[in-house]
Amino acid sequence: MNDIVMIASVILILTGMTAAIFNRDPFDKLISLSVLIAGVFPFIVERGFLDVAIAIALIAPLSTIFTLMVCRRVQV
Amino acid sequence: MTAELYTPEFVIGLLVLFAGTIAAAFPRPKNYLTQLINLEIPGWGLLLVMLHYNEALALFTFAAVSVLSTYIFVRVMQKKEGIG
Amino acid sequence: MALEDQVPVVAGVHMIALYICAVIAVYAALRVITERNSMRKLPFLNVVSFAVTGIIALLLPHPLTIAAAAAYFVGSTLESNAIASTWAGGLKRP
Numbered sequence: 001m002n003d004i005v006m007i008a009s010v011i012l013i014l015t016g017m018t019a020a021i022f023n024r025d026p027f028d029k030l031i032s033l034s035v036l037i038a039g040v041f042p043f044i045v046e047r048g049f050l051d052v053a054i055a056i057a058l059i060a061p062l063s064t065i066f067t068l069m070v071c072r073r074v075q076v
Numbered sequence: 077m078t079a080e081l082y083t084p085e086f087v088i089g090l091l092v093l094f095a096g097t098i099a100a101a102f103p104r105p106k107n108y109l110t111q112l113i114n115l116e117i118p119g120w121g122l123l124l125v126m127l128h129y130n131e132a133l134a135l136f137t138f139a140a141v142s143v144l145s146t147y148i149f150v151r152v153m154q155k156k157e158g159i160g
Numbered sequence: 161m162a163l164e165d166q167v168p169v170v171a172g173v174h175m176i177a178l179y180i181c182a183v184i185a186v187y188a189a190l191r192v193i194t195e196r197n198s199m200r201k202l203p204f205l206n207v208v209s210f211a212v213t214g215i216i217a218l219l220l221p222h223p224l225t226i227a228a229a230a231a232y233f234v235g236s237t238l239e240s241n242a243i244a245s246t247w248a249g250g251l252k253r254p
Contacts, residue, residue, distance in 0.1 A: 002175065005215060008182035010088055012189050012208070017092055019193040020117055021099040027247055029113045031201050034239055035189050036092075038212045040120055041232060043085045044135075045216050047127060050224040052135045053216070056123075057232040059139050061239040063116065063146045068246045070109055070150050 005042060012039030026071045030064060089124030096121050108153050116146070178218045185211035202244050209236035 016036030023029045037060055044053045096117030103110040119142050126134055188207035195201045213236075217229035 002178065002219075004179050005182050005219065006084060008186050008215075010084065011186050012212075013088055013092060015189050015193055017095060017117060021095065021114065022104075024105055024110075025198060026109055026113060027198050027243060028201070029110070030243055031192065031198075031205055033113065033116060034205055034236070034243075035192055035208055036117065036120060038185070038189075038208050038236065040124060041212055042215050042219060043124060043127060045219055045225065045228060047085075047130070048220070048222075049127075049132055049135065050220075050222065050228045052132055052139075053228040054231040055136055056139045057228065057235040059143050061235045061242065063143045064239050065242050066143070066147045066150045067109075067113060067116075068242055070112070070153050071246060 009039045009042045012036070030067065030071070034064070083128055085124045086128040089121050089126075089128070092121030093118045093125060094121075108157070112146070112149055112153070115149075116142075178215065181211045181214035181218065185215065199244075199247065202240060205240055206237075209233070209240065212236075 013036055016032050016034075016039055019032035020029050020036060023032060041053060041057070044056065096114065096119075099117060100111060100114040103114055123135065123138060126138060185208055188204045188211060191204045192201050192208065195204065209232075213229050213233045216232055217225055219225065
């Protein structure tokens, strides 16, 4: 892969991971987790697993939506 | 398997797996919701590590089972805490 | 013969768009984690998603990458809108 794209993906993963660990609000944690997922996808596409990328891109928001089912009642 | 030992996704995946495991073991506001959200971080780290071994079917299965286990944990939390 | 067969895709002018997408993604991610208000994070999360969609579409010369980019676009937009909808109150269920 290109070095610049790889460095950008690594920065996305590390910032998303750090912010997802150290935030305390559940919504901030979910937003930071979404940044981490955005950093994972260029690695999947770069290896050539395009069908895996399509499947994971359509499956991964379901996990966030299932988590938000609990998140609403606790927060508000 | 023995091709190259240190691809970037392998190293980053191990780092994310380690940090996410520690964060899921010791959640900071100690409730179930924080622990459930922290549990998704080592899942993505493990997916990055599995990407190193070139097995497409394993990635499919791992993504599907990860979402299913998240749904089961959400149902358990709803039944235990009486919310929802 | 198409233009893509003559010009190599792996170097030169074609990679400027990819680099711009990478820089935009990093800038928006830094804006996401430095923002205080939780509601102001969501537009920058959308910017990260658009930039990563551009990276996915431009990274490989393969015809299926546009399908992967469209799938990621749909998924990330659904996720952001679900977070925003829940933050604003969610569905009113009796």
